[in-house]
Amino acid sequence: MSGDTTDLIHPVILCGGSGTRLWPASRESFPKQFIPLAEAHRSSFQATAARVTDGSVFARPAIITANDARFIVAEQLAQAGLAADILLEPARRDSAAAVTVAALHAAARNPNALVLILAADHVVGDDAAFLSAVRAASLGAKAGFIMTLGIVPTSPSTAYGYIQPGSPLPGAAGEAGSRKVERFLEKPKADRAEQLIAEGALWNSGYFLFRADVMLDELRTHSPEVLAAAEASLAAATRDLDFLRLDTEAFLQSPQISVDYAVMEHTTRAAVLPVSFPWSDIGTxxxxxxxxxxxxxxxxxxxxxxxxxxxxxxxxxxxxxxxxxxxxxxxxxxxxxxxxxxxxxxxxxxxxxxxxxxxxRKEPEADAHRLMYRPWGNYQRIDIGTRFQVKRITVKPGARLSLQKHFHRAEHWVVVHGTAEVTVDDQVTLVHENEAIYLPIGCVHRLANPGKIPLELIEVQVGSYTGEDDIIRIEDVYGR
Amino acid sequence: MSGDTTDLIHPVILCGGSGTRLWPASRESFPKQFIPLAEAHRSSFQATAARVTDGSVFARPAIITANDARFIVAEQLAQAGLAADILLEPARRDSAAAVTVAALHAAARNPNALVLILAADHVVGDDAAFLSAVRAASLGAKAGFIMTLGIVPTSPSTAYGYIQPGSPLPGAAGEAGSRKVERFLEKPKADRAEQLIAEGALWNSGYFLFRADVMLDELRTHSPEVLAAAEASLAAATRDLDFLRLDTEAFLQSPQISVDYAVMEHTTRAAVLPVSFPWSDIGTxxxxxxxxxxxxxxxxxxxxxxxxxxxxxxxxxxxxxxxxxxxxxxxxxxxxxxxxxxxxxxxxxxxxxxxxxxxxRKEPEADAHRLMYRPWGNYQRIDIGTRFQVKRITVKPGARLSLQKHFHRAEHWVVVHGTAEVTVDDQVTLVHENEAIYLPIGCVHRLANPGKIPLELIEVQVGSYTGEDDIIRIEDVYGR
Known part of the structure; x- marks a missing residue:
């Protein structure tokens, strides 16, 4: 791999899952790829993004994620000091649509671009080994194969699909270990898994590495509807703050199908590089x-x-x-x-x-976390009773909430850390640590943090109804 | 049993345990006998007290409890609409000292009084059967025996001590089923328990029923130090609000010993009535x-x-x-x-x-609950962070906290239910629902509920130290 930018690999991180099997840590409102699980201080998304930052190997990454997760993605990239394009899927359409968007996005910069698809929720125990594997697999991708990484099994797992490798690829790719895919196999029963391992089958990791033009060719042949929907949604995409928002109507035309079913099981260009770095999809x-x-x-x-x-x-x-x-x-x-x-x-x-x-049972904890992330910071309920609710609100330096009002509750704000700029109707007041301010029912108000440190305040809501939906947003810098 | 008051049974409920095996519901600060466990809306202490309210059988009960539990006992009796004498033990000295105090307390009213000792943490599944058993056992007690209730085992439990019954008591007591105690047996191993049951042994329930004079005679013979300590602590007892506080110095002279070791294993007057109502000491x-x-x-x-x-x-x-x-x-x-x-x-x-x-490990949760009971109501921490803490405080109608001040924290109070009367230095202010008041560092202040409904408020503390011990009490109606 040289410094020649046309040789750079374009990493695309798929970030759309909801990971309910890791409930209650992982929930729809903050799914597992964003939670520090395998590592104490970094999410698997952050670790995945950090794994593809070597500028001599990788181009600027792209993230494909759900609309609801956009501020989390932006925040976690910023925390980790990483930059990336963020593409927003209007709905879940499984991996085929996302991979197609990824191929088109890279092809717009270089039709023959190498594209590496990574899942945001996988754990890799050896970054150097991963990088070597990607370099080795790129030889096959350049030669026109759609490469996957096949993990040499460490146990007869029934939680993964398997890949049966065939004959070595021709030339340098084959010398580097890559082989044609003989067959993709569904998740097996336990006894079948033992047998598969004995036969030399590999775990299907879900990593893909291909030339954009090759993948688009295969899509044209095997999944033209997915390709058409992705092309149209990207052509009509709109920019929203730092996000590229795929067009909803066009995107929804895509069939809901995985890239395995849409392309890999049909193409004759599937190949696999056996690898043995420590790896898990943290499924449970x-x-x-x-x-x-x-x-x-x-x-x-x-x-x-x-x-x-x-x-x-x-x-x-x-x-x-x-x-x-x-x-x-x-x-x-x-x-x-x-x-x-x-x-x-x-x-x-x-x-x-x-x-x-x-x-x-409509339990709120099924999908929502107590701590709710917002573009301006976060809030969490700390107490609730008859006719009252108490929240702790944290606002990032420079951030501001929407201009809003409530019909059924008054609010008392006590600043416990930092400084708040509070607008009530036409009055703007600075409220400092250990000061309080009262917001009567129906007043138009806004909270901002004009300072350099996070603002923390305790909000005591009093009224006949304290639900999240008693809010009229009059103006919002985050376009909500 | 007639209406003749000299025949009434004096129930004494021992309420001093801490029940750590039922952690985290049961803790030193609020032990298991006060928690609704077997029943959803009543503690075992309340159920026990309610079990001895039939005025044709029982005299006014006495409760013997620890100093720290006194307001809980008073509160739970009031909730249940029950009245009792409350005697405070200055320290834990096991059951011999408490039973001796119970005997002396009853003897002061009638030297031959029948005394029934009950544990506050036992569960009885059939109140009528319990009452019949007490009536039957009272025949033996009147005849000069120290009666126990022996539960017919329903399983070879290794969690209970056993009693081997001997020959029937003479006369009516024997006809009612009571027998001499052949032997008291420690908690057995599982195989020994099977054997004991085959031999007709009974679970030792810890209920005792005796004539005060008989128990005092036996104490004089077998445990004179316990008797002397109990007599002296009762003679020097002081009244504190509604509580009778046993004298500390005298009480501490008592050996720490159970009534089983102090008396029952030595006396020739031990007898047992086999009973078979559903019963458990909820040990685990x-x-x-x-x-x-x-x-x-x-x-x-x-x-x-x-x-x-x-x-x-x-x-x-x-x-x-x-x-x-x-x-x-x-x-x-x-x-x-x-x-x-x-x-x-x-x-x-x-x-x-x-x-x-x-x-x-000095974890606060080992012994203290989040919800802390106080004579004026309760409080619980709902949030804590750097330089701040938030509490929800509930004050009973008519109750008032101590006049106090803090050196390291200011407080913001937001009333969310009811009305507060707040004294700040020389100012008295009524603070209503949805109103707030500020208490600067160092001010002398007091909170009271002058109303007819419970007062609830959210307290936001801000300061360099928010520990419970930053409090100077200037005056307190509860004598703390």
Whole structure:
């Protein structure tokens, strides 16, 4: 790989999943790829983005994500000091549409661009090995193959699809280890998985590396509807702040199909590079336990945890809750400020069914977190009672909330950190630490942080109705 | 039993335990006998007190409790509409000292008074059967025996001591089923328990029924130090509001010993009435599961709970936390606003060891609850951060907090329900719902509820130190 920009690989990170099997940490409002799970201080999305920053290998990355996650993506990139294009999908249409958009986006800069598709929620244990694999696979991609990375299995997992490799690719790509794909295989039963491993099959990691023109050719042949929808949605895309918003109507024309079904199972150009770096898609809490550091008793813990007579368990306390286990082995306990999950390492996949049950019961914790992220900062409810609610609100330096009013509640704001600029009707007031201000029912108001440090305030709402939907937005800098 | 007051039974409820094996619901600051556990809306203390209110059988009850629990006892009696004498033990000296105080307290009214000792944390499934048993046992007590109730075992429990019954008592007492005690037996191993049951042994319930003069005679013979300490502490007792406070110095002279060791194992007057009403001392969460209503899957749940693929488990959510279990059987999960316990039904006894570990780590949740009871009402922390803390405070109608000041924090109070009377230095202000007041650092202030409904307010503390011990009490109606 040289410094020649036409040789650079264009990384595209697919960031659209919701990860309900990792509930209650992962929820629709803040899914698993954005949560520090395998690492304590960095999300898998941040780790994935950081993995493709070597400017001698990679072009500026693109992120394809859901509309609701856009501010989280922007915030996490900023936190990590990374820059990327952010493309917004108007709806979930599975991976084929996203991969097609990725190919078109890269092709606009260079028709023969190499494109690397990465999932935001995978964990890789060895960045250098990953980079070597990408370099090796790029030889096959340049030669016109749609490359995948096939992980050499470390256990007869039934949670992954498998790839049966065939004959070596011709030339340098084959010398570097790449082989044609003989067959893609669905997630197997346990005994079949043993057999597949004996036959040399590999885990299907979901990484793809291809020349944009090659992928677009294959799409034209095997999935013209997906290609047409992606082309139209990109042509009619609009810029919204720092985001590129794909056109909704056009995008919705795409069939909901994975790139595996749309292209890979039909193309004759599928190839695979066997790799053996530590890797997981963290599909369940049990899978996270496997890749987490463990103590002498085999326990992986985080946060305020106390154990007695407990082994081989994962116990995470994600808030202030003191989370304890006595006399149980092989369990998973995850506590958050508003929900607790207790399950076994083996049966963690059924958490998905639990979340469906919670949705059917209309429990707010099914999809929403207590801590809600907003472009201006975040808020969380800290207490609620009859005719009142209390929130802690954090506003980033320089940020401002919408100009708004409420019909059913008055609000008392007590600044506990930083300085607030509060507009009430026509009055603008600076409210400092240990000062309070009162917002009567119906007043038009706005909160901003004019300072250099985060603003924290306690909001006490009093009124007959304190629901989130009692808000009239009169003006908003974030276009909401 | 006639209406003749000299025949009335003097119930004495021992209320001093701390119940750490039922952590995190039960803690030193609010132990298990005061928590609605077996019943949803009544504590076992309240149920126990209500069990001895039949005025044709029982005299006014006495409660013997720890100093720290005095306001809880008074509050729970008031809630249940019950009246009782409340005697305060200055320290824990096990059951011998408390039983001796009970005997002396009854003897002061009638030297031959019948005294019934009850533990506040036991659960009885049939009040009528309990009352019949007490009536039957009273025949033996009147005849000069120290009666116990021996529960006919329903399982080879290793959690209880056993009593081997001997020959029937003479006369009416024997005809009513009472027998001499052949032997008291310590908690057995499992195989020994089977054998004991085969031999007709009974669970030692810890109920005692005796004539005051008989018990005092036996104490004089077998435990004169306990008797002397109890006599002196009662003679020098002081009245404090509605409480009778035993003299500390005198009480501390008592050896720390159970009434079983001090008297029952030595006396020749021990007798037992076999009884078979449903009974438990709720020693562990597993024991609570056994006496709790269960659904078709054998699950006993309370509060915000969701289960998937879970059987024969106890899952309690005591606050707002959504508490969930997936794919586990025979477990116990208890969540409270600040702590979560996960254990098995079988190994719940080890929770005691966990609490010891938490104490060693100086975790505040080991002994203190988030919700703290005070004579004037209660408070709980709802948020804490750098240089601030937020509490919800509830004040009973007519109650007033101490006149106080703080050196390190200012306070903002927002009234969300009811009306507050706030004294700040020399100013008295009424603060109504949806009004706020500011208390600068160092001001002398007092909060009272002059109204007819509970007062609720949100307190935002701001300052360099927000610990509970930054308080100077200038005056207090509760003598603290």
């Amino acid at each position: 809490w049990g899978a996270l336990w496997e890749v987490s550091p463990q103590d002498a008793d085999g326990n992986a813990t985080r946060g305020r945890v106390a154990l007695h007579g407990t082994r081989n368990s994962l116990v995470h306390s994600e808030g202030e809750l003191l989370t304890t286990v006595v006399g149980l082995d092989d369990v998973v306990v995850v506590s958050t400020p508003d929900a607790v999950l207790v399950t076994s390492r083996e049966r963690g996949g059924e958490v998905k069914n639990l979340v469906e049950q919670l949705r059917a | 969460w597993g024991a609570l599961w056994e006496v709790s209503p269960q659904d078709a899957d054998g699950n006993a749940t309370r509060g915000r709970v969701a289960l998937h693929g879970t059987r024969n488990s106890l899952v309690h959510s005591e606050g707002e936390l959504l508490t969930t279990v997936v794919g586990l059987d025979d477990v116990v999960v208890v969540s409270t606003p600040d702590a979560v316990l996960v254990t098995s039904r079988e190994r719940g006894g080890e929770v005691k060891n966990l609490v010891e570990q938490l104490r060693a």
